[in-house]
Amino acid sequence: MSFLIAQRCVLVVIVISFFLGVVNGSITVVGRSPALSFDDSEALFGPQIKEAHGTLLVARPLDACSPLKNLLVDSSTSHFALIIRGGCSFQTKVRMAQAAGFDMAIVYNDKSGKWLLIMEGDTENIEIPAIFISLKSGETLMDYAGQTGVDVTITANYYVQDGFTLKGVEKVIIAALLTVSVASICILLILCVMFVRDSRELPTHVLAPVRMGRRSVRAMPCVVYNPAVDPNGTNNTCVICLEDYARGEKLRLLPCNHKFHVQCIDKWLTNEQSFCPICKHDARKKKKNPPVSASNPILPPPIVVTPxxxxxxxxxxxxxxxxxxxxxxxxxxxxxxxxxxxxxxxxxxxxxxxx
Structure with a gap:
């Protein structure tokens, strides 16, 4: 049960960490009231985004799998290309936008859903950043693309300081380490809580074994073993040492009427537990005396002399x-x-x- 709970917690932490790692930025449309904001996922290739402002234009062709027709000249204003997913790789789309003079590529999904993909691939000759957004966000931005007075602001929720760059593989490794660390802490806390809870529910004899004193053990009666009385009996072997009883050997008789070698059962009761190894009856509690017979030669009480x-x-x-x-x-x-x-x-x- 504990393992299943821990396993489910790890799965939840991994899913939460995945969403936190995917949604690592936002796009804000400035110039309209109220301002619009969309979640985005930064690509694993290309330079890292801190914050960028620019004008949004729709790529022609929209999938950017071939050279773009809307070429840009050098300008003090940044331009972002809005591209739809599909038809070719993400790297090809970004390279086409870069060749056309765009400062950033915004790729939106061609399928509905809230999942944001992580764009990955070869980083060679890619000098502009790229982000991924959902289909709904892309269709909304399409309505404002190319409008005068409408700018787009790209903001990263977290980024690495200047002077330290991370490649795609390094980002994945760091995300995996963070996920494992959070999952390990959650599992440790769960196990601690379960240990404390289980410890409170354990019976006393499990937490602290109850043993008997030597005097109490020696006060128990002994019997003499006679195999002729019951040759086919089942009590001819000591369950502690697994050795057969010998004729005339002295055996210790517990209140539950089970017999053992004196040395074996005395050591068990004084060093291990106070219960019978066979039936688990507490040897400190008395049971009815066994019937007097030839197989159990216990002497009867002494004769009472009257006045x-x-x-x-x-x-x-x-x-x-x-x-x-x-x-x-x-x-x-x-x-x-x-x-x-x-x-x-x-x-x-x-x-x-x-x-």
Missing amino acids: ANIGFTCFIPFWNYQSSTNHASSSHTLQRGPSPNHGFVDSAPPLNLPV
């Missing part, structure tokens, strides 16, 4: 008898009768509990 005045030597819950499966006998008897220390308490018959 002697109750009448029983000890009280063993019924479920402890059910969990005791390793006795040789098939049943257990809970005898009620005389207490060796406190006499007769209850004379009920013995209670036989099947396993």
